[in-house]
Amino acid sequence: MREDYQEAVLAAAELIAPGKVLAYGDIAELLGTGGPRQVGAVMARSGNAVPWWRVIRASGEPPACDGGRAWDHYVAENTPVRGRPSADGTGYRVRITEARWQPSDAEWEVLDGLRRGLEAAAGSGQPGEPG
DNA sequence: ATTCTGACTTGCT
């Protein structure tokens, strides 16, 4: 469970609509596997290949690595934010309560598919998986 | 097996 989980997280991140955002924990919830740290760990591995700026903390703070880069994306996608970026790249916060991405029925099927794939992979090797 | 760490989250003060 490494590449599968990674692909699932990346896929979910790509599903996120522009101007919207999702918390690490939210993606973990959608996938139903691991936790916010696992999602972040994946982003650190291949987040550069997906709209990582749409994946932030549950507090609305930008990513801990390239928060400064995220700002440009937020202003470009008209993402609801509060305050402005400071010299540290932080100082502002995304109104996650309004920018919280809400997957549609079609997108839910995709996320659900990813989740099932992970669940199946998790049982791949275990002799007694409930089914 | 144990210990340490990490793009995290939540509760308390």
Added chain:
DNA sequence: AAGCAAGCCAGAA
């Protein structure tokens, strides 16, 4: 709003 501590899950040494 800001700081500290505990919880969570998985990877690496």
